[in-house]
Amino acid sequence: MAAMAIKHGELVTLEELNPSSPFFKQGASVRVTGKLQEYIVETAIAVAADGNATLKIDTQHLRDISFRIGSTYQFIGELLIQPDNEAILQARVGRIVDGIDLSLYHQSLQLLRQFQADHLNNSTS
């Protein structure tokens, strides 16, 4: 029962995944949520979108999940940043989240980050 070093997927929005963002790092473990805009069966590459932001997702390691254009998905995986600075998420977990309230999700995420920051400040002070 040796402990496995599985990193958690940092909760990020697709809009935050731009080259100037602190989340935009080679190998960073992230969790993203977006609507499926495109899916290529031959390459298993999906494109998820949230507002104007999009991200390519490599889904080749996912099992027991079907891809439907227009459905909302959540993926956890590691970022692979290519030489042209385009990021692809190497997904290791994926699920359909149709019915998710994205406004509630984004607002809750801000509160969660604030709570974590407060907790960290209190434990270090």
Place this chain on the structure above:
Amino acid sequence: MDQRLQNTHAKLLAFDLLSLTQTPSFSTYEPITFTRKNTIISRTEILGVITSRELKPNKFLKFTIDDGTGCVTCVLWLNQLTSPYFSRRNPANVKLIADMAAHFALEIKIGVVTRVRGRIAGYRGAVQVTVSDVVVDRDPNAEAFHWLDCIRLARNCYNVVAGDAV
């Protein structure tokens, strides 16, 4: 040391659970005491996505829950029919417990959002949860509600019990 939360399943975010203070105790039943701001916490309720699953048939199922703030290792024991720990208990009850654990094991799949209750334990210095209850949550908003619950309870209850309201 405040003991008011000792028998409560405290709803904790993974980063909070993983940062509990561990103190060795003299009890053989609970060899480690876990505290949060000088309050003893022995049981927890967590919710997140299953991101790993390792089955040892008839022994245990070890899995990981990722709630976006951390990964918590959980252990669901499946050895009730062979373990000496259960040998003095009513066999019919033990069979029920074993059947329930086997049912939980089937529910735990990678990518599924699951609510887990259990006892907080330590293994090789790390916090893990010995599972007593598993519920698969199919509401796509369940995680957001859980984050808000954890934040509210920490601010209005757990920190207040500790006399350190934030």
